Amino acid sequence: MTASAPLTTAFGLAPTWLRGHAWRRPGSGVEELFAGGAVADAVRAADAAGFDLAFRPDALAVDPVRAATAPDRLGLDPVVQAASLAAATTRIRFVPTVSATFAEPFDAARRLVSLEQLTGGRVGWNIVTSLDGDGNFHTPRTADSEGRWRRAAEFVDVVEALRASFPADAVVADREAGVFVDPERMRPIDHEGEFFRVAGPLPTPSVQPGRLPLLQAGASPAGLAFAAERADYVFTAAPDADAAVAERSRLRELATAAGRAGAVRVLAGLSLVLAESRRDAVEAARGIRSPFDGARRRERLASAAPPELHWSVVGTPDDAAASIAERVEAGAIDGFVAFPGDTTSVRLVCERVMPLLAARGLVAPAAD
Numbered sequence: 001m002t003a004s005a006p007l008t009t010a011f012g013l014a015p016t017w018l019r020g021h022a023w024r025r026p027g028s029g030v031e032e033l034f035a036g037g038a039v040a041d042a043v044r045a046a047d048a049a050g051f052d053l054a055f056r057p058d059a060l061a062v063d064p065v066r067a068a069t070a071p072d073r074l075g076l077d078p079v080v081q082a083a084s085l086a087a088a089t090t091r092i093r094f095v096p097t098v099s100a101t102f103a104e105p106f107d108a109a110r111r112l113v114s115l116e117q118l119t120g121g122r123v124g125w126n127i128v129t130s131l132d133g134d135g136n137f138h139t140p141r142t143a144d145s146e147g148r149w150r151r152a153a154e155f156v157d158v159v160e161a162l163r164a165s166f167p168a169d170a171v172v173a174d175r176e177a178g179v180f181v182d183p184e185r186m187r188p189i190d191h192e193g194e195f196f197r198v199a200g201p202l203p204t205p206s207v208q209p210g211r212l213p214l215l216q217a218g219a220s221p222a223g224l225a226f227a228a229e230r231a232d233y234v235f236t237a238a239p240d241a242d243a244a245v246a247e248r249s250r251l252r253e254l255a256t257a258a259g260r261a262g263a264v265r266v267l268a269g270l271s272l273v274l275a276e277s278r279r280d281a282v283e284a285a286r287g288i289r290s291p292f293d294g295a296r297r298r299e300r301l302a303s304a305a306p307p308e309l310h311w312s313v314v315g316t317p318d319d320a321a322a323s324i325a326e327r328v329e330a331g332a333i334d335g336f337v338a339f340p341g342d343t344t345s346v347r348l349v350c351e352r353v354m355p356l357l358a359a360r361g362l363v364a365p366a367a368d
């Protein structure tokens with residue numbers, strides 16, 4: 001069972017190219033971590049290379065001990081960051097992470113439609129239930145996994161109802177008649193559910209009619225059931241190829257059972273340390289490795305999905321393209337989320353791996 005081409009390609013906007021000791025290298029751009037610099041350069045390159053999505057995982061809790069020596073889990077608020085990066089790009093779609101466990105749907109919907117306005121509709125979202133963050137929010141975490149994904153389902157419904165509460169065509173701006181918004185088309189939602197009570201409408205109009213493309217990240221049975229019923233994409237951690245094939249077929253079965261055959265695409269995280277030669281790539285990977293790596297392998301899957309838990313290629317751009325083609329052939333993926341491990345890997349995945357994938361017919365060639 002192979003994936004149908006073209007692949008969905010996502011560029012990971014977590015600054016994984018600063019992970020381990022990579023940030024200490026000259027030219028890493030770490031000084032501008034919070035000011036756009038290296039991240040803007042990377043997303044511009046990803047946009048030009050034809051990546052479909054700029055995907056931003058997020059963590060809502062930070063460990064100061066880890067942050068003392070590793071900046072790769074720090075960063076801007078994903079929606080605010082996307083609003084700024086939109087100006088540097090023309091095609092790529094921004095996919096910030098939203099926590100259905102801690103966020104309020106009204107606030108999330110307002111931020112997403114604001115991003116729609118500022119990007120001309122180049123928006124999707126990644127819904128998570130978050131492993132961390134309990135110390136930072138008033139709302140208590142729903143105790144069991146089923147409950148968390150039930151909350152997430154209601155969360156998504158409310159956000160979409162709010163987007164529809166103020167559609168773009170409700171704005172008529174008729175100077176003659178003195179009518180700005182058609183009150184027939186801007187309506188309260190008066191939602192009262194298990195988790196949320198929201199009146200609406202939103203004060204900001206949405207741009208795209210219909211639902212926003214939805215990613216899901218979370219591998220629990222309830223998380224996968226949610227994905228099968230609602231998500232367009234599932235972000236997976238799949239270091240093992242056979243397990244990846246099994247997970248994708250399980251998801252496809254669940255989606256078919258939910259009446260959505262073929263509607264859910266599996267995007268596997270892909271950690272990349274690339275160089276012109278294998279020897280240089282191995283050398284670079286050795287230089288990047290941080291004191292946290294050993295400990296992190298043993299950790300449960302942390303919120304920003306550390307690259308070590310992903311499918312990983314340390315090698316040349318040809319090695320990366322071959323590994324991706326192999327996974328496609330095996331029926332393990334419908335796409336991938338690239339997490340480059342250093343600035344050289346950012347450049348090589350954009351300038352070399354993407355054209356190699358286009359040459360193999362796995363992605364459309366980048367438009368001029």
Ligand SMILES: Cc1cc2nc3c(=O)[nH]c(=O)nc-3n(C[C@H](O)[C@H](O)[C@H](O)COP(=O)(O)O)c2cc1C
Pocket residue numbers: 056057058059060097099127128129130131132144145148149217218219220222223235236237301302303304305
């Ligand atoms: C591949 C993957 C990526 C994830 N990314 C994030 C993330 O960026 N931020 C976050 O808060 N949680 C993230 N999670 C956590 C899940 O949303 C979820 O909380 C977790 O899988 C377990 O909780 P559950 O029992 O509610 O499913 C991720 C999980 C997986 C498997």
